[in-house]
Amino acid sequence: MTMLRNRATVHHLLRTAILVGLTALLARLLFSGDMLLYIAPHLMLYARIATAGVTILALCQGYLTVASLRHPAIGCACGRDHDHDHAPPASLGKNVVLYGLFLLPLLFGAVVPNAALAGSLARNKGMNLAGAAVPNGASLETVELEGDADQAIKAMFRTNVYNKDYAKLGMLLYRQDAIEMKDEWFIEKLQAMNLFVDNFQGKRVTLTGFVYRESGLADDQFIVGRMAMTHCIADISPYGIVVEAPDAAGYPNDAWLTVDGTIDRTTFQGREVIRIVADGVISAKAPTIPYVYPDWNFASKL
Amino acid sequence: MSQNAMQTAPRASHAGVFAGLSLLVVSLLYFFASQSPGTALHNAKLLIFKTAFIGILLEALPFILIGVLASALLQVFVSDRMVRRIIPRHPLLGILTAGLLGIVFPICECGMVPAIRGLIRKGMPAYVASTFILVGPILNPIVFWSTWVAFRSRPEMTYARMGLALAVAIAVGLIVYRFVKGGVLRDEGPPRERAHDHSHGHSHSHGHAHGYRQGGVRGKLTEMMSHSVGEFFEMGKFLLFGALLVGLLQAFVPQQQLASLGHGHAGSSLLMMGLGFALSLCSTSDAFVAQSFLATFSKGSLVAFMVFGPMLNLKSLLMMLAVFKTKFVALLAVLSFVFVYAGAWVLETWLLKGG
Structure with missing residues (x-):
């Protein structure tokens, strides 16, 4: 006993x-x-x-x-x-x-120290460059915005009923002189711009994120990405934009950069996506919490 | 000794699992021993592993605790008669009720397992429990909303996910009703047939008899505490083991490489189901992961991913093995696998064609 x-x-x-x-x-x-x-x-x-x-x-x-x-x-x-x-x-x-x-x-x-994971995990997950693909063959319609939105702009952002929210966001971005990719709505803005690639040609954009490389990129190209977290670290997935800069080779993977440039287009892995032609690249400080979060309800806050 | 000994004593059938775990620990030690101590702690793979491991633990912990608490409350305060009165007597009606129960009680699979055990002990029939286990984590408002948003431009994906989950769960429930006789819990006979003089079984439910005899609020409270702590450790070890495996997977197996394995519909459905099983994501967040595969995989296989993953994954399988007889878990696993696979094929062939 x-x-x-x-x-x-x-x-x-x-x-x-x-x-x-x-x-x-x-x-x-x-x-x-x-x-x-x-x-x-x-x-x-x-x-x-x-x-x-x-x-x-x-x-x-x-x-x-x-x-x-x-x-x-x-x-x-x-x-x-x-x-x-x-x-x-x-x-x-x-x-x-x-x-x-x-x-x-x-x-x-x-x-083991608590560490923010960025590039090293992206390599395991595979980068998302395009958001939702434009569905072909769906009936397109214009999106009604409150206020005196320009009819010409509305016509440029015709889409099907399910992508209306992105069209709204796209119109908002289109009317800005320079688009700034902040933490808020990073993914949503990315998707809106990818959905209407044609409309954003030549627009100025600023973007901060980590450097990431993947096979299929040219020598003067790299990807600037952010990690998106839905719930917890197990479900994070990287989202990014192809950046083209003459001195691209000088930026190591995982370094944080702020990129200024104009929007252009490119095809990557068979998808039509936006590309930034950089004219100013400066190094940035990595944020303490490096994640961006998808906002399911962004349209109601526009 | 007594209850503690019982709960901490791994059953013979888990011996393999534990042996494997020891092997794993040893090989990890070898891996890190070959590097100098300072750099080892900042090793990228170790950081990914640690972060994924702790992340999954943090995400699941509140729900396990809620499940454990619910089960303890059930155990101590709800009588068998009450449970039996609430569940419809007719089997088909019972299964349908279970199928729709998730809409009222949005609970994910981590909290599900301990709560379900409590309910079965109180007399919930196995077929009702199986239906609820399978469909509960999917057919609920939170998951509907997150899937809807992730597949914003493809609402048919949401309907396909919900519909397939319900259909599979009802089918499995009916098969369990027809073919499974006798108890399904690991540590006791079927509650209704359990004789009262059978006093040597490894069951908590003997507890409440004692509790009442001990009498008073204090007895009940002590019993509830002991029940909760015991169940937390019992469930916790499986959660931890699952999180460990998922962490290793996240650190060492590139998702992209996995994705490149699937070609053609048959292959891609299998692959996505395997991925859903291995990743063990919460059903409320997996839609966003599925969405990122939209370019690579057929839509049927994405639905398979989003239905099979929440029904059966590494984490929940281990937890289910702690509670149910191995044979019953195997039956549930095989049935849900076959039905989800077939269902995804049907969806792909007739409903989700084209862009």
């Missing part, structure tokens, strides 16, 4: 330690803001719930541990009378693996 009791205590203590460790890991990520390196901002509420939940579990386990030290079988529902009928105690090795699995995130969290 004493041996069994000691073993139970060890389990209780290990569990307590793991739960306390998890609480510490979550709290640190939450309060340092590094949580945003792993999950999208709209999931922060869930991260808080998780932190609170794990804290409560840790408290529960602490209580159970203390209680079990006093009465070995308390809180153990299926208990006292049939200890001997349970599965034989697991071998030491199996327990080491089991608890090792739980210690792994704690170890990684403590030892």
